[in-house]
Structure formats: C-alpha cells, structure tokens
Amino acid sequence: MKDGVNGVALAVFIFFFLAVTVMGFLAARWRKAENEHSLDEWGLGGRSFGTWITWFLLGGDLYTAYTFVAVPAAIYAAGAAGFFAVPYTILVYPLIFTFLPRLWSVSHKHGYVTTSDFVRGRFGSKGLSLAVALTGILATMPYIALQLVGIQAVLDVMGVGGGENTNWFIKDLPLLIAFGVLAAYTYSSGLRAPALIAFVKDTLIYIVIAVAIIYIPIKLGGFDDIFAKAGDAFSQTNPATGAPRGALTPPEAGQWTYATLALGSALALFMYPHSITATLSSKSREVIRRNTTILPLYSLMLGLLALLGFMAIAAGIKVQNGQLAIPQLFETMFPDWFAGVAFAAIGIGALVPAAIMSIAAANLFTRNIYKDFIKPDATPAQETKVSKLVSLLVKVGALVFVLTMDKTVAINFQLLGGIWILQTFPALVGGLFTRWFHRWALLAGWAVGMVYGTVAAYGVASPTQKHFGGSSKEIPGIGEIGYIGLTAFVLNVVVTVVLTFVLKAVKAPDGIDETKPEDYTADAGDPGVQVELPPATAGTSH
Amino acid sequence: MSQPPQVSRGPVVTPMRVVIAVCLIAPFIAMLWVGSYAKTDPAFIGIPFFYWYQMAWVLISTALTMIAFKLWQRDQRARSAAKGGASE
Numbered sequence: 001m002k003d004g005v006n007g008v009a010l011a012v013f014i015f016f017f018l019a020v021t022v023m024g025f026l027a028a029r030w031r032k033a034e035n036e037h038s039l040d041e042w043g044l045g046g047r048s049f050g051t052w053i054t055w056f057l058l059g060g061d062l063y064t065a066y067t068f069v070a071v072p073a074a075i076y077a078a079g080a081a082g083f084f085a086v087p088y089t090i091l092v093y094p095l096i097f098t099f100l101p102r103l104w105s106v107s108h109k110h111g112y113v114t115t116s117d118f119v120r121g122r123f124g125s126k127g128l129s130l131a132v133a134l135t136g137i138l139a140t141m142p143y144i145a146l147q148l149v150g151i152q153a154v155l156d157v158m159g160v161g162g163g164e165n166t167n168w169f170i171k172d173l174p175l176l177i178a179f180g181v182l183a184a185y186t187y188s189s190g191l192r193a194p195a196l197i198a199f200v201k202d203t204l205i206y207i208v209i210a211v212a213i214i215y216i217p218i219k220l221g222g223f224d225d226i227f228a229k230a231g232d233a234f235s236q237t238n239p240a241t242g243a244p245r246g247a248l249t250p251p252e253a254g255q256w257t258y259a260t261l262a263l264g265s266a267l268a269l270f271m272y273p274h275s276i277t278a279t280l281s282s283k284s285r286e287v288i289r290r291n292t293t294i295l296p297l298y299s300l301m302l303g304l305l306a307l308l309g310f311m312a313i314a315a316g317i318k319v320q321n322g323q324l325a326i327p328q329l330f331e332t333m334f335p336d337w338f339a340g341v342a343f344a345a346i347g348i349g350a351l352v353p354a355a356i357m358s359i360a361a362a363n364l365f366t367r368n369i370y371k372d373f374i375k376p377d378a379t380p381a382q383e384t385k386v387s388k389l390v391s392l393l394v395k396v397g398a399l400v401f402v403l404t405m406d407k408t409v410a411i412n413f414q415l416l417g418g419i420w421i422l423q424t425f426p427a428l429v430g431g432l433f434t435r436w437f438h439r440w441a442l443l444a445g446w447a448v449g450m451v452y453g454t455v456a457a458y459g460v461a462s463p464t465q466k467h468f469g470g471s472s473k474e475i476p477g478i479g480e481i482g483y484i485g486l487t488a489f490v491l492n493v494v495v496t497v498v499l500t501f502v503l504k505a506v507k508a509p510d511g512i513d514e515t516k517p518e519d520y521t522a523d524a525g526d527p528g529v530q531v532e533l534p535p536a537t538a539g540t541s542h
Numbered sequence: 543m544s545q546p547p548q549v550s551r552g553p554v555v556t557p558m559r560v561v562i563a564v565c566l567i568a569p570f571i572a573m574l575w576v577g578s579y580a581k582t583d584p585a586f587i588g589i590p591f592f593y594w595y596q597m598a599w600v601l602i603s604t605a606l607t608m609i610a611f612k613l614w615q616r617d618q619r620a621r622s623a624a625k626g627g628a629s630e
Contacts, residue, residue, distance in 0.1 A: 080580075080592060083596065086597065087573035087599070090569055090573055090596070090599055090600055091569060091570060094565075094566040094570070094606070097566060097607060097610065097611070098566065222587075223587055223589050224588035226588070227585075227588060248582055249580045249581055249590065249592045250592075252577075255576035255577055255580060256576075259573075259575075259576050263574060289611050289614070292607055292611070293607050293608040296600050296601075296603065300597060300600045300601070303593070303596065303597040304597075307589070307593065
C-alpha cells in the first residue's frame, strides 16, 4: 500500500460518487407515475421497466461489488475452487427461463409484490408465507452488510480508511457518508434510484474490466507467465494446513464440491428477494425471457474478473486480507486517476445492490409481516411509508453489523443466508408449476432444511475458524464433499414429498388457492393484468 | 378458457419443445460434469483449458438460451394462431 492518501484516485472517486448522488435524487422524477405513494411505485418502480433497464437493474443487482471483490479474492486464495462462480452464473439463466415468466404473470395478475405474497395466495397459508418472508429478510441483511465491506476495502486501499491507530470515528467517517447518501436517495426515489445509477455503475465496470484484462497481462508478460507464476504459488505448502495452497484445476476430490456449489448457488440466486424485485419491475413476460439471453454478458465479465485473482498473484500482491487483493492490484498496476475510476466502479457497484436489497427486504416486511399480522387494513400510503422506514432500518442494521463486528461474521452470515434462501425453493418454484405439495409439508420441509443447513455449517471448521469455516461438507450417504445448501435442499424436498403423501392420505385441510392455471401464462395486455405503461423514455428500446 | 371446443391445444410434447428442453438442459450436463474439463491443456493464449472452456460455455449457453427463446416464441404464436385468436 502506498503511504498516506492517494489524492488523485480519491478525487476521481469523489467525483463519480457525487455524480451518482445527484442522479439518485433526480431519479424520483424519471418516468414518474401519477400515484407515487403506492408500494408498486416506490418498491417496483411502477412495474414499467423495459428490456434494457431491467438488464442493467438485474446486472447491477446480481453482480455486486462484493462479487467483484470476493470472486477474484477466492481465486487469489485458492485457485480453481473460486471459479465456480462462472458455471453458477451460466446455470442461472436456463433455470430462470423456465420459471420466472410464470412468476411475473401470476404476480401481475394478482398484484403480488413479493415471493411471500405469491406463496400466501397459492397455498392459502400465512404461516408458510411468513417463513418465506423471514428467510428472505434474514438472508438479505448480511448481503447488504457485505456491500459495505466492499466499499470499506476500496476506502482502505485509497488510504482514507485510516490505519489501525486512527480514531474510530475518523476511520469510519467515509463509510458513514457513503451510507448516508445511499439511505437518503433510496428513501426519496425508491427503485428508480438504483435503476438509474446502475447505468453508470455498469459502464464504469465494463471499462475497468476491458482495460484491466488487456493492460495488466501486457505489463505482466502475458497469460503464460501469469498462470506459470500462479501455479508455482499454489503448489507452495500452506503452513496452516500442511497442504498446497490451491491448484489451477480442481483435484478429483474437489469436483463434487465444485459442481454442487455451482448448482446450489444457481438454484438459490433467484430466491433472493432483491432478484425478484428487479424481475417484477419489468413491464412484460417477454422482457424477462429476453433478459435471460443477454444477462450472460455479465457472466463473461465475471469470468474475466476472476482471472484478476491470478494476476494479483503474478504481480506479487501480498495482502493479509484477501478482500484487498483486487483493489491493491488496481492501485499497483494502474495510473492513479484510472485506479480512481476502478475504485468508483466498485464503490458505486456496492450502492446499487445495497439499495435494491434494502427495498426488497422492506417490501417483504411490509407486505408479509406488517400487513398480514400487524395492521391488515393498512392503506397503500401507509404501506409505502412503512416500507421506506424499514428500508432505512435494514441499512442501519447492516451498518451497525459492519462497524461493530468482525468482517468474518458478515461473511459467515452471508454463507448461511445462501443456504437458508435455497430452502424457499420448493414452495416458490414448486408452487409455480403444481399445487400438489401440501402447505404444511412445505413448511416442515423448509424447517428441516433450515435446521440441517445451519447445524451443518456451524460444524465446519477451517484452519482459521472453528465454526462456519466453509460451505461444504460430506454429503450423508454419498461420502463426497458437497455444498451444504444443496444437501439441505434435497432433504427439504424429500421431507416435503413424503409429508404431502401422508397429509393427503389423512385429508388434512388444503389451503385455498386464489390463482387459476391461466394466470401463470398471462401477459401484459391480457384482461386483469396490472401493468401501467408510461410513455417510453430513453433506454427503453423494447 | 374461451377457446372453441373443436380446436384442441395440440400435444404437450412436440419436437420443437424437445429441442427447447435440450437447449436448456445441455449447460447443466456440461457444467456439472466437472471431470470433463478439470485439466490445464490445451491452453488458449496461455489460459489453461479449465478456465477458457467454462468461459466459452457462457457464450454457448447464451446461444442455446437464445434458440430456446426464439423457438418458444414460435411455439406460442403457432398455438395462439391455432386457437383462432392472436393474443399478442
């Protein structure tokens, strides 16, 4: 790390940050609808986003700053095992191609804002819907915290995070400011703010990656040299484990882990409330399907980005905290001003998902806890007010989390969050295709998956941690090491199927299904489909 | 719902739908069979096989999803035409 503050980089960073702040506040006026006090308006941007805005929004949402820091960091630390993010994002799209359009249709037909809304409507069970809502909120909170961790990493490398010996307030002040700005414009502009800022974020990220992937290998002597040096580094024995640090290809024993992590994560991604929020804000079924064909562009970017982890090794970057590897690589390799652009890309890359995630968590709370359990007769204006407040609370919670607890706690919870959220898959995706599952069986399956996943993850030790040391463990009955989330998911499905048979046999009361088969294929323009189509503006080349 | 009784919705499994399913399932088989690509050779511009192969699959799966999307649109259009009323 260079001594002191990197002035030029910091100036560029602040410039971009101010620019998006102004955009964030102006966003409220962008494609404005008549009724700004409804939750649809604030929380789903009026459900009016076309193909390109949805693409930017989803991209900004799914490929977060943390992803950009963590994926290369994982490669930097262990090599091939960290690359599972690429097959994971490849598998996501064929998967959502099959079920998301159905969710869009039924949600627009019945005015569902969250996945829990759908589960309640489909299975007539407030208990199941509460389980889905709580899981969503729990899984999202640490995710928001990790976005702040991503900003912190950038600030640290620029030298404004302060050393160990600076006063805590000075140290955390930049983060507090970034956070305050984020909170303020989300509060005032809702989903429109991140949608607009996502344009800036993605443009910056694409530029940075294009430059990094050409410029850095040239400086380092080509990919041959980079991988040769990385291979040497990985074959060194790690004193903590007595095993090699990593490998360029997964060893025989690691292949199950690799495949189950990719599959489990792919199944889980669109269970996260923020992915669904971005999906439901699109204006038609076709927008979603079309997006599954253009979103993989981001996966390509992610793959290139992952290679930066190898470059960090080849460039001789040595950091204790792996999260700092990539920001440090940028600072070492790039001229100061371009390092500033790269840091701005990561920083803004954290703001977009943090905003969407807090909106998604707030929607869940308002619709499925506040309205269902606390105040059933809440008016739309009250709903929006509660949502705005909760989105603020969620962010404050994440901030407190990051400032008071060790970073590893946030990462542990994020890992658990992935395992948890996957347990809502049977109720949601199962429910989209069939009404055969019994609601109580789904609830029981969910509970079994949650408990098994949590206990199993608690029991994983690593050289540095006694608990939550990783996300994979031996799969009972198979004996290979696999992703805990996927094992829990299989258990969940088995319990659900068996109990459904039992409950049907004893004729347990089935809930009322308010949806009809044709609701799942309805599109914009069909009778009863709620979609407002404001006049198209720039960016909607739909 | 309101379709004339004499027009059937057509068979659920058609050759076109089989092709769509194959397009959507292929990436799963390719990516989950890690043993088929866990090697370093042949390298491409110095990048080991393991890495460039998976990145190539980003493009292949994109092409497959796009084909599935186009076929699905055609399938839906054919069906709504058969129903006697275009819903587009």
